[in-house]
Structures are given as structure tokens and as C-alpha cells.
Amino acid sequence: MTADDVWQHPVRVFGFPSGHNEGVWATGVLRGELGNGWIQMEAVNVPGYRVEPGFSGAPVWDETLSGVVGMAVAAERQREGVKAAFMIPTKVLSQTWSVLRESGGFVPTPTSHKPSKKLSRVTKLRIESLEDDLQKLEADYKQIDQKKRRESNLQEQNNLKRQLHAIANQIDYIEQEINQLKQGETGTQTQRLMAILASVDPPTTQRIKAAYLASRPSSWSDFRPAIPTTIEQLLADLADMPPADSGYKRIDLFVAHLSADAQISPHLQQQLQDWLKQNVDDVAQLLTQIQPETKPEQFYLMVWIQPSQQQKNCYFIKAWLAIPNPSSLSGSNYDYEPISLANAEAEPFPLTQIPQLLKEILIQSSQKCAISDLTFEFFLPRQLLNHEVDRWEIEISEDLLIPLGVECSVVVRSEERLSSNYCLKKKKWQRLKRLNHYPSSKLVASGDCAWNQLYVELRKDDILGCTLAKVPQPMGKESVFNVILGTAIPLAIWVRCNLAHLNCAKELNQLLECCISELPTMIQGKRAAAFSSHPHLRGLHIGSHLSLMWEDPERVPPTIHYSTP
Structure with a gap:
């Protein structure tokens, strides 16, 4: 920079x-x-x-x-x-x-414009055609604007406003193209793209950010952690990035991702597709490259850790593999297959021995699915909610130990929420499911305030989760977990230890620059980035200290009864 x-x-x-x-x-x-x-x-x-x-x-x-x-x-x-x-x-x-x-370390110096050239006959004809289009759009705009002024129905007024906004975008785009043609140039790739994206609404801005995140290299956030705040900065950032393994420029991938987004307007999609046709040799091949692979069915390994009432710091373990089945008779979309753990249900284990049980759990589940298709859900007692379960190591091959949270997605859940009382509080979860493609930053509040202030904030209908940049205390009268569990929010992200060298609130806000549904993947990426750093530096990376609570009241283990000695 x-x-x-x-x-x-x-x-x-x-x-x-x-x-x-x-x-x-x-x-x-x-x-x-x-x-x-x-x-x-x-x-x-x-x-x-x-x-x-x-x-x-x-x-x-x-x-x-x-x-x-x-x-x-x-x-x-x-x-x-x-x-x-x-x-x-x-x-x-x-x-x-x-x-x-060449590696993307510096913003390139802007290139100077070439002097204007004499316009060719074809260019003049193109300008005339565009000016005809402009006149028609202006006539349409005036007609719809007059209709809106006479309309008394509020819903119809909103529809007309959206039409006016779309026409205004088209007018801006055509005017930009006419100006460029009159200057004797068609403009650079970036200039034309900037003209297309110059006047987008806030929801489209969020989709632009999502396309940017999908196009950049996985390690780019370590080099430039902040997401650009303007279109100009974002396009300059994409221009700095090295090409993808497929050979495509990152800016081409960005436009492809955005043009394939069903949540943007058809007109903007068409403009982006036209841009691709002008700048990419084989657009069909590029669109094939950015198509997400068909997601395998998501399996969940549910591990319930329950404290022994008689033996201090010892725990009973039970596990199930949740197998997707939309026609399941269990009342949910899953069948629950128990994992057999020798003596783990009848005999409590010290916490330090639990990672050894993960090997047996994974061996049994591997008969049904690959590790990469798994999400680990740890149902934890209150005193363990802040434990680093995602850093428990699993043996991938002989003498190769990898943190669990690097190999697959890991979330924590509260065993207190297995009660029937919580299962009735599904309102916030159902809203989260409906808004899973909505920007996380709009639905998640900061929890770094007094507990009573947080309670009022989390009671709001449009707030579905919180972030905690300060280490939460799991126990005590004013524990933030009392508020999280009491308000039944389904989502929380927090830092498990004090990282004085980092602005943790800023780091957590950067995690929220994605859709709600992408948060578990974003956090797994942060954990992988921490693991890939030098061993001396891992403890300094926020990815080594992130916990994600992700509650789904519709996916719970079968009813069980422990006879705890």
C-alpha cells in the first residue's frame, strides 16, 4: 500500500x-x-x-x-x-x-488517457443509436414519474419508484458510454465496469461485496484484511490480485460471480454479461469455472458432553451422526444414528481424554460420509462454553495431527438449550433461515456492553446474534451467556482470550462482511489461516481463538436419560 x-x-x-x-x-x-x-x-x-x-x-x-x-x-x-x-x-x-x-502488493499507477481520435463512421452510428435509446428512456422516465405523482396506492408507488431507479441507472450507463465514444475511446475495462456499478442500491452493494469475497484468493485477507468501501477501491484491489489457478483475472471472476447472482436486477445482469463478452474470450467456460460444485449432503456429528455429578472435572460422552433424510420419521430432516463409545456413557472421562475419543467417533462416521462433509456440534455445559474444542487435534494419517476446526466446521451449542422450554423458542431461528443470504452485519449486534443493555438489544426482532470482542465469563450472575441463552438468539461469535495486539472488534466486524449462511465457512477459513502461519505466530492470530455458537432447535439429539453416579 x-x-x-x-x-x-x-x-x-x-x-x-x-x-x-x-x-x-x-x-x-x-x-x-x-x-x-x-x-x-x-x-x-x-x-x-x-x-x-x-x-x-x-x-x-x-x-x-x-x-x-x-x-x-x-x-x-x-x-x-x-x-x-x-x-x-x-x-x-x-x-x-x-x-x-506482480504479486498484488501495490495499487498500479493510473494510466493516462490517450488523446482523442477522430470518430469513425461506425462510432458515430453507435452514438446516434445510443442517443435514440436515451430519448426513449427519458420519455419513459417522465411518463412513469407523472404516473407516480397521481398514484395514491402506496404499494404501487413503491413499484413505480423501483422502475424509475432502474431507468435512471440505464440512462447513467448510456451517458457514460456516449461520453467515452465521443472522446474517441471505449474506456478501459475498469472504467466501463465502474460506470456500470456507479449507481446501485444498498442490497446490490452487499451482493457486490459477496462477489468480491468469492473472487479473491483465500490468503488475501491476511495481506489486506479490510474490505474496500468504494467501488473504485474494490476494483483496484481486484486488479492487484494475482490471477486464479484457472488463469482468469480476478476482475473477470468478480464480474462472472456478480452476473450469475440471482439477487441482482436482470438489467444489471445483462450489462455485466455484455462486459464479459467484450473482455473474455470464452464466457461460457468462465461461468462454468465459477459455478459452485454441487454441495454434498451435510452431515452433523453431535457430541454431547455432560459433567459428572460425583467426579469433579470428569464428563460423560454421547455422540450421534445426523444423516440427512427429508422423509425422516424423527420429526426433523435427519435420522440420528448413535455412535458406540466403549464405557463413555457409563464411565466419566477427564476433559483431556475426550480428544482421544474423537478418533473412534470419526472412524464410525467415515462409513457414512467424508470428514470434509461433516460439521461437528459440541453440546457443552456452561463451564465449557469457552473451551477451545475446535483446537482438539485429530489424526489425519500416521503422525499427522490437525486441529479439528481446520479439517471441518466446528460449532458449539449449549446443553441447556436441549430443554423443551428452549425448543419452543424458534422464532429467531426461523427468521435466520429466511434471511440466510442476508448480510451478517445487518443482523448481528455487538455484545461488548452492559448485560442489561445487551438484553434489550437482543430482544429486537431484527437482531439474530451478537459478537463479543471481550472474553466472556461463562459463569456468574452477570455472565453474558445468561443473556445469550435467555434471549434464545441462535448465533454468537466471540474471542476466547485477550489479544491486546489486535483490534478484535474490527476483526469480528470483518467476519460479518458475508451472508449469514457463509459465517461457519468464514470462521473455518480464519482457523485454517491461523494454523498455516508460523508456529510462533499461531497464538497471535485471532483464528486460533474464535468460538461460534450456531443453534438449530430443529436438529437435536434423540431424547436420552443419563443415570449419572
């Missing part, structure tokens, strides 16, 4: 100075540019580390711009008491290291 003025921007750098093999964070602020092109950094006047030997070569993260702005290269050592260091800014690095630009 490049910027001309970074004065006073707060930054952070992660390095390995002498005596700190696990690494430490240094913070500071940026100053101005020096004569050699470097930029000066200074440590802030608070206790903590400063940039020193061991930080050289580390990326410098700018908190204001939410991106890497340079590479740490030197620290002042000759003057005692001076906490200054230096970085090479990205614009200097890009001049000497072309790999960075």
Missing part, C-alpha cells in the same frame, strides 16, 4: 530481537521522508518495545490505512535516549522489486 502523507500515522511491527525467540510487537508513529527516500519512525512514549536489531525486514503495518506501508531497515543506536528507526516505503520497494507489483 502506498501513500504520500503518513505523518503521525500509528504503526506496529513484529520482530525477533535478541532474547525473544517467540517474537515481540513494537509500536510507534511515522514521521516524514528523508533525503534517501526512507521514512522515519519513532517509538511512542509508553512502556513497550521499540524497533531495534531483530526487526529488520519486518513489514510495517499502518493502523490508519489498514495495510503494509513499508519494511523496517534500521534503528538509531548512536544517540542514547533516541527511539527512532527507519523504514523503506512501499513506493521505493516497488521501483526495485517488480515481484511485489
